[in-house]
Amino acid sequence: MKLSISSNVHLVEPGDFEPADHWYPRALNSNIHPLVATFLNLSHEQMVARFCRLNPRADYDTVMKLLKYQPKYFRWAGTDLMHVTNNEGLRKLTLIETNSCPSGQKSMPLLDFNFEQGGYRRLIEKTFKPMVDNHPEKGALAVIYDKNPMENVGYAATVAEVFDENVYLAQFKLEDTDPPVEFRDGKMFVRGEKEEWVEIRAAFRYVTQEPWDRLPKNPKTLLLNPIEACLAGGRNKEVASRAYDLFNKEFESKGISIFTPKTFRNVAYHELQSYYEKLGGSMVIKVPDSNAGQGVYTIVNQREMDFALSELAHDPEELFIVQELIHSNYTEGKDPADTWYHLGTIPDNKGRSFAYDLRMMMHATEEGIRPLAIYSRKSGFPLNQPLPEDMNSWEVYGTNLSIKGDDGWTYADERLILFDIRNFGLLGLGIDELIRGFIQSVMAVYAIDQNAIHTFDKKASIV
Amino acid sequence: MIKNILIVEDDVVFCKLLTRFLTKNNYTTNDAQSAKQAFELLKEHTFDLAILDYRLPDENGLSILESIKENNKVSKVILITRYGDQEVANKAIDLGADAYVSKPINPDELLEVIKNL
Numbered sequence: 001m002k003l004s005i006s007s008n009v010h011l012v013e014p015g016d017f018e019p020a021d022h023w024y025p026r027a028l029n030s031n032i033h034p035l036v037a038t039f040l041n042l043s044h045e046q047m048v049a050r051f052c053r054l055n056p057r058a059d060y061d062t063v064m065k066l067l068k069y070q071p072k073y074f075r076w077a078g079t080d081l082m083h084v085t086n087n088e089g090l091r092k093l094t095l096i097e098t099n100s101c102p103s104g105q106k107s108m109p110l111l112d113f114n115f116e117q118g119g120y121r122r123l124i125e126k127t128f129k130p131m132v133d134n135h136p137e138k139g140a141l142a143v144i145y146d147k148n149p150m151e152n153v154g155y156a157a158t159v160a161e162v163f164d165e166n167v168y169l170a171q172f173k174l175e176d177t178d179p180p181v182e183f184r185d186g187k188m189f190v191r192g193e194k195e196e197w198v199e200i201r202a203a204f205r206y207v208t209q210e211p212w213d214r215l216p217k218n219p220k221t222l223l224l225n226p227i228e229a230c231l232a233g234g235r236n237k238e239v240a241s242r243a244y245d246l247f248n249k250e251f252e253s254k255g256i257s258i259f260t261p262k263t264f265r266n267v268a269y270h271e272l273q274s275y276y277e278k279l280g281g282s283m284v285i286k287v288p289d290s291n292a293g294q295g296v297y298t299i300v301n302q303r304e305m306d307f308a309l310s311e312l313a314h315d316p317e318e319l320f321i322v323q324e325l326i327h328s329n330y331t332e333g334k335d336p337a338d339t340w341y342h343l344g345t346i347p348d349n350k351g352r353s354f355a356y357d358l359r360m361m362m363h364a365t366e367e368g369i370r371p372l373a374i375y376s377r378k379s380g381f382p383l384n385q386p387l388p389e390d391m392n393s394w395e396v397y398g399t400n401l402s403i404k405g406d407d408g409w410t411y412a413d414e415r416l417i418l419f420d421i422r423n424f425g426l427l428g429l430g431i432d433e434l435i436r437g438f439i440q441s442v443m444a445v446y447a448i449d450q451n452a453i454h455t456f457d458k459k460a461s462i463v
Numbered sequence: 464m465i466k467n468i469l470i471v472e473d474d475v476v477f478c479k480l481l482t483r484f485l486t487k488n489n490y491t492t493n494d495a496q497s498a499k500q501a502f503e504l505l506k507e508h509t510f511d512l513a514i515l516d517y518r519l520p521d522e523n524g525l526s527i528l529e530s531i532k533e534n535n536k537v538s539k540v541i542l543i544t545r546y547g548d549q550e551v552a553n554k555a556i557d558l559g560a561d562a563y564v565s566k567p568i569n570p571d572e573l574l575e576v577i578k579n580l
Binding site: 001002003004005006007008010011018021149152153169171193194195 | 472473474475476477479480481483516518543545546547566567568569570
């Protein structure tokens with residue numbers, strides 16, 4: 001690798017992949033749980049058949065078409081799901097968020113020890129390469145990013161390996177006043193080693209901070225994912241929520257739906273307090289384009305409501321998403337039909353059970369959408385202990401691992417739960433939940449991709 | 464003999480990869496992503512060598528170089544300049560830098576420069 005060929009640009013060469021640089025040490029030394037390996041190797045036919053046994057109203061052909069779907073814009077995705085139950089013990093995986101630049105490779109145990117580039121290679125080989133091979137543009141290859149250097153250096157090294165050519169790795173930060181990446185008429189250029197601008201034919205993109213300010217629509221340079229995937233819901237919770245509603249309406253007769261906590265969109269700042277009261281004194285407020293746990297407020301009392309109102313007061317014109325809180329424990333008096341509870345982790349030897357989420361990363365391949373990486377993150381404070389008066393409820397419900405001052409190489413290690421032999425059992429998940437979670441995630445990808453097609457192509461295309 | 468090195472560079476990838484490379488070559492490193500962080504480290508530690516990027520978010524590498532020369536916390540200094548930026552390179556040498564390297568940086572070549580200091 002040629003380091004720092006110009007400011008914030010490195011030239012990555014074939015042979016530069018170093019596993020220790022692209023996995024957390026715990027993940028690097030872990031063994032995948034056999035049940036998870038089985039799940040990752042299931043064929044679409046096996047998954048759909050099982051899903052339809054679990055959901056007898058689901059239409060086999062429709063679910064199969066969804067899994068075989070070829071997204072136009074949203075070909076690499078991640079979802080955050082939570083394992084919930086209701087007063088009748090009905091267990092579900094609820095979709096919390098869909099992300100068009102998902103992290104996850106660095107937390108995923110290798111599926112096969114003989115392939116040391118693991119999911120990095122599967123994504124580049126099965127998704128990115130076929131796209132690039134079909135894209136007749138001239139220029140070099142690049143990886144552009146603004147976060148998560150651990151994975152992005154790994155992606156750049158894998159691209160170099162798979163294509164057998166050098167790859168420009170460029171940091172493209174929102175606040176950079178002289179960025180090393182620019183677009184001219186939709187074509188991307190990266191600053192090279194002699195300060196010249198190098199034409200780029202295709203780029204793997206992990207630019208997450210307000211990417212719509214830097215990436216053009218309909219670019220000449222191929223981007224995975226293009227900005228259309230973000231704008232149609234991959235980075236906007238309000239737009240995603242509308243896409244899910246459209247999906248649920250379209251597929252109601254097929255016995256499938258995207259399951260999310262009850263959601264209210266376009267809530268004005270001055271209406272937030274009345275929602276708090278209407279929802280019985282608990283809820284979640286989300287800023288529509290928030291990401292990585294920032295701009296999300298869990299509210300369980302007036303003190304937290306007041307705090308959220310003070311934080312959100314800077315832009316009284318902004319519209320918010322309000323969602324019903326997934327509760328920590330069963331509470332009598334709540335409407336059982338509408339109220340969901342975290343199942344939480346299996347109690348530890350101190351009796352503590354923690355809320356957790358499940359990150360499912362997937363990619364579009366020639367055979368359809370496939371799962372790629374999975375891990376979980378647990379919250380900091382147990383569900384089944386009283387919340388200390390001075391503690392924020394985010395400690396009970398929030399699962400994001402980012403820590404302040406995060407440079408992309410550090411994280412809250414103690415809350416990461418690998419899907420390995422040692423840890424997977426703590427989640428109480430079975431292969432049925434993984435199938436359900438994956439199919440929920442595929443439905444979300446389909447909904448957002450269709451939304452992008454309807455929005456940007458002005459023509460409909462259904463399964 | 465150089466043993467411990469301070470790297471001052473706002474690019475976290477550069478810091479991480481160079482740190483790994485130098486550690487493999489038996490050096491100890493600390494890194495700072497800004498001049499402010501560098502000055503904090505220099506309050507507490509001394510270094511045999513500082514590798515300074517010219518372009519930093521708060522100040523430039525030359526101002527750190529000047530400060531280093533005043534307080535004797537670092538024995539040797541290498542400044543990293545942009546490709547072809549001879550003016551900055553000359554200024555660095557005038558201010559007492561022991562060497563400069565221009566981008567692109569080849570880690571093996573940098574290692575040679577360090578060994579020859």
